[in-house]
Amino acid sequence: MSLKFTAGDLTIQRIIEQETTFLPAHDMLPGLTPELLAENRAWMKKAKALDDADTLILCFQSYIVTTPHHTVLIDSCIGNDKPRPGRPNWNMKTDETYMRALAAAGFSVGDIDYVMCTHLHVDHVGWNTRLDNGRWVPTFPKARYVFGKTEYNYWTEQNAKAEVPPFADSVLPIVEAKKADIVSSDHAIGDHVRLLPTPGHTPGHVAFTFGRSGKEDAVFTGDLMHTPLQTLYPELSPRFDVDQALAAKTRRSFLERFCDTNTICCTAHFPSPSSGKIRRKGNAFTCEMI
Ligand SMILES: [Zn+2]
Secondary structure: OOOEEEEOOEEEEEEEEEEEEEEEHHHHOOOOOHHHHHHHHHHHHHOOOEOOOOEEEEEEEEEEEEOOOOEEEEOOOOOOOOOOOOOOOOOOOOOOHHHHHHHHOOOOHHHOOEEEOOOOOHHHHHHHEEEEOOEEEEOOOOOEEEEEHHHHHHHHHHHHHOOOHHHHHHOHHHHHOOOEEEEOOOOEEOOOEEEEEOOOOOOOOEEEEEOOOOOOOEEEOOOOOOOOHHHHOOOOOOOOOOOHHHHHHHHHHHHHHHOOOOOEEEOOOOOOOOEEEEEEEOOEEEEEEO
16 A cells, blocks of 8 residues: 655655544435436446445555654644544544554654644644643644634634634644744745645635646545546535535546646555546546556
8 A cells, every 4th residue: 555655855644543434424415316326336346446345445644744844744633632423533532543553653742843734624733733731732842733714714614603622622723823924815825735625525625736836746635526437427526515516517627637747646545545636528527547
């Protein structure tokens, strides 16, 4: 399994926390008809994206990108000690998988310069914080944490109506510790890293492009898509996309933008190896895994 690869002058490493069955395909993708699933079952199973019971298999991971200037961690996964009663696999877990994977990749928490979140859902912010004597403290002590402003404002509003636990235990403590950079959607870090607005899954969802002087060596998709089935059928939106119609539009235009380029597309949730190049197939796309 490929955990480390290069793109231009970047080194990219995957830090996997879980790779497992998630939700039944029909449940997660309301637009998926039995006929469509039947047509695609064989290749989806071969890609280890679907099990024998038609349950989708997802990877939950962070990416660490080493540029000539910085070490950047993208999406901080699920985390430990967090009350997530709706998800038994994530609830109050105490395993060392994530920290071991970080060490195996050659990093300590002090090596990370930036933590960047594509959006503020539970499985993308978890390791932002860790429990220390009953308090949530930043896991990566030297890092600036980059959150998109539209996304941050959206969850601030939601959290004011009713507490959103991942926002309260994994985002607000970072802001309180004065480690957060809440940035606009045209933000860039040096000449290497740029935000690319990709709204729909959440209102302020962003992808990140990495590369120098207009060259895009890699792009990190976050949750603008969850399963390779959506490259072939970009109009299939999961039921938890906040705006399913906008998410579908964003997905197709994103895939069109990167289709037949050299940019490595690093997805958050596709099964291992999770990353590849977007190629045209008929009126849609495939992701040719690296
Ligand atoms: Zn996710």
